Amino acid sequence: MESQQHSIAYVKRQAKKIKKERGISHIEALEIISKSRGFSNWMHCQRSLSPKNDSIETAVIPVELSFTDWLKRHVNRDSPLGDLARDMGRDKGWPTYNSLDEYLSYLRFQNAYYGAIDTLSRAWKSYKAYLKKKEDLTKDTTTPKKPIRKNYDERKIVYVKNVTSIHFSKRTVEKFVPGDKAWVSWDGRKAIPVTITAVDDTYYFFKTERPLNKASGSYFWYLDEVRSTPELACINCHTS
Numbered sequence: 001m002e003s004q005q006h007s008i009a010y011v012k013r014q015a016k017k018i019k020k021e022r023g024i025s026h027i028e029a030l031e032i033i034s035k036s037r038g039f040s041n042w043m044h045c046q047r048s049l050s051p052k053n054d055s056i057e058t059a060v061i062p063v064e065l066s067f068t069d070w071l072k073r074h075v076n077r078d079s080p081l082g083d084l085a086r087d088m089g090r091d092k093g094w095p096t097y098n099s100l101d102e103y104l105s106y107l108r109f110q111n112a113y114y115g116a117i118d119t120l121s122r123a124w125k126s127y128k129a130y131l132k133k134k135e136d137l138t139k140d141t142t143t144p145k146k147p148i149r150k151n152y153d154e155r156k157i158v159y160v161k162n163v164t165s166i167h168f169s170k171r172t173v174e175k176f177v178p179g180d181k182a183w184v185s186w187d188g189r190k191a192i193p194v195t196i197t198a199v200d201d202t203y204y205f206f207k208t209e210r211p212l213n214k215a216s217g218s219y220f221w222y223l224d225e226v227r228s229t230p231e232l233a234c235i236n237c238h239t240s
Contacts, residue, residue, distance in 0.1 A: 008049050011037065027105040043093050065134075067103070068096055070127050076239065078168045080119040081126075087116065100124040126202055133198075133205065137218050153181070153209035155193035158230035163188065165237050171224040174232075176204060182226050183233035184208075184219075191230030194219075 015029035022029070027042070034045035068088070075085040088094050091110075097103050100121065107117050165188045176182055180196045184206070198205035203220040227233040 008046065011045060011049070025105045025109060026102060027109040043095065046095070064131060066096060067124065067127050068094065070130065071123065080115065081123055084116060084119045084123060129200060129202065133200070133203065133220055137205070137220070153193055153195065155181070155209060157193070157210045158183075158191040159189060160185075160191055160230050160234040161189075163231060163234045166235055168224070168239075171236055173223040174226070174228050176226065182206065182228060183230050184221060184226055185230075185233040185237040188234045188237040191233040194226070196226070 011030070011033055014033045015026065018024070018032055019026055019029040024032075030042040030045075034040075034042045037045065039045040039048060071081075071085045071088055073085075074081045075089060076082065077085070095102070095106055097106070103120055103124065104117060107120060174182075176196045176199065178196050178198055182194050182196055182204070183191045184194050185191050193209040194206040195209060196204055196206050197218070198220075202222065204223055204226040205218070205220040206226065208217045208219070221238055225236055225238050227236055
């Protein structure tokens with residue numbers, strides 16, 4: 001069978017030519033070239049061709065969190081992003097791409113409604129911002145400086161009783177700027193003092209102040225998960 005003589009990279013190049021020649025979408029071109037090589041569809045082609053075949057034609061790319069894996073993290077959110085993550089989980093043929101255009105072509109090929117396409121575009125923007133911030137944080141921690149303990153934050157870890165975490169839809173956002181003191185909670189019972197280091201449209205970036213042996217750890221959480229008091233931090237605790 002001719003299908004095993006080519007790599008994924010080869011199939012994608014041929015699909016680009018067909019797309020230009022026939023004026024069709026990228027995903028439609030991938031379906032056509034896959035079937036012409038003996039596969040039932042594009043997904044069959046992806047799963048059948050050995051990744052080793054691409055090693056000759058493609059550069060080595062550092063391993064990073066894929067868009068699909070990033071999207072899975074939001075499956076429990078009560079928002080359009082959460083809806084998209086759950087729809088993805090139900091789609092047995094959901095592909096793994098490296099560009100927004102490929103994902104948009106896939107949704108259009110599946111006749112997705114406009115809201116899903118718009119949500120995907122916004123999700124991709126947040127995903128890229130997440131990767132960039134993660135890379136920046138990694139660079140910042142490659143040569144850690146020894147913390148100066150004489151000026152450390154005097155706030156202690158606070159244990160809060162008789163509070164219950166609230167649903168995403170009922171949460172609000174408090175405004176902080178870099179340098180502000182705040183509180184976070186991983187489990188809804190213990191509040192940790194933190195200092196804000198950076199802010200964007202989606203996340204607060206902060207360093208922890210307690211416990212002292214782990215102080216200065218860098219994290220970034222959603223805006224509604226960083227609060228001004230220990231009680232609010234436990235009520236709006238972190239969700240994975």
